[in-house]
Amino acid sequence: MNPVISEELFEFLLNLEKNNNRDWFNDHKDEFKNIEKKTKLFFNAALENLSVHDDIEKLKVFRIYRDVRFSKNKLPYKIHFSGSFKRKKPEFRGGYYLHLAPNNKSFMATGFWEPNKEDLLRIRKEFEMDDTEIREIISNKKFNEVWGDFEGDELKTAPRGFDKEHPAIDLIRKKQYIFTKNYSDKQVLDPNFLDEVNTAFKAIRPYFNYMSDVLTTNLNGERII
Numbered sequence: 001m002n003p004v005i006s007e008e009l010f011e012f013l014l015n016l017e018k019n020n021n022r023d024w025f026n027d028h029k030d031e032f033k034n035i036e037k038k039t040k041l042f043f044n045a046a047l048e049n050l051s052v053h054d055d056i057e058k059l060k061v062f063r064i065y066r067d068v069r070f071s072k073n074k075l076p077y078k079i080h081f082s083g084s085f086k087r088k089k090p091e092f093r094g095g096y097y098l099h100l101a102p103n104n105k106s107f108m109a110t111g112f113w114e115p116n117k118e119d120l121l122r123i124r125k126e127f128e129m130d131d132t133e134i135r136e137i138i139s140n141k142k143f144n145e146v147w148g149d150f151e152g153d154e155l156k157t158a159p160r161g162f163d164k165e166h167p168a169i170d171l172i173r174k175k176q177y178i179f180t181k182n183y184s185d186k187q188v189l190d191p192n193f194l195d196e197v198n199t200a201f202k203a204i205r206p207y208f209n210y211m212s213d214v215l216t217t218n219l220n221g222e223r224i225i
Contacts, residue, residue, distance in 0.1 A: 111178035131168035152176025
């Protein structure tokens with residue numbers, strides 16, 4: 001039987017939002033530990049499913065404790081559970097992220113959140129040279145129905161060294177190449193949500209295959225790893 005996300009997870013997070021302090025949290029530590037254990041079972045089951053069709057290097061379930069040292073927000077706890085699944089580098093690029101939060105704020109994200117400057121330049125150069133394949137991938141009906149279009153930060157104009165009139169400037173000026181998919185509380189609590197997570201993550205593979213090929217070759221198509 002598949003692990004499920006229980007309603008008690010959302011109830012706990014809603015109560016934590018109203019009582020985001022150490023005294024309340026310590027009084028409800030046993031409840032938190034029980035919910036955390038069940039949630040980690042869900043993430044590990046998602047990892048098992050992903051590993052059937054992808055090469056995952058690491059699952060990281062993030063701690064609920066916030067690092068407030070350099071933040072204006074001094075509340076000590078996050079109001080969500082989340083985890084990331086990293087693909088095996090250097091041959092496989094990209095990653096998956098799952099975020100569970102009440103009030104219909106759950107979502108999945110995938111792609112390239114903060115590519116380093118070398119990878120970002122390589123991606124932009126690829127799109128400058130030929131944007132045909134990436135546009136075919138993201139405009140594919142089945143892909144688009146699941147993930148929609150690119151999201152993420154972008155420059156207001158062309159990066160240095162690129163023509164602002166280039167036909168692919170809409171892609172070139174991006175700083176992030178990510179996709180997100182939002183979920184209601186009802187969808188997350190559905191017994192089949194684990195299968196939904198796997199199906200959605202599996203649908204991103206044409207994009208990952210393409211980007212991994214780009215980032216492991218030079219502009220002449222020669223392997224660099």
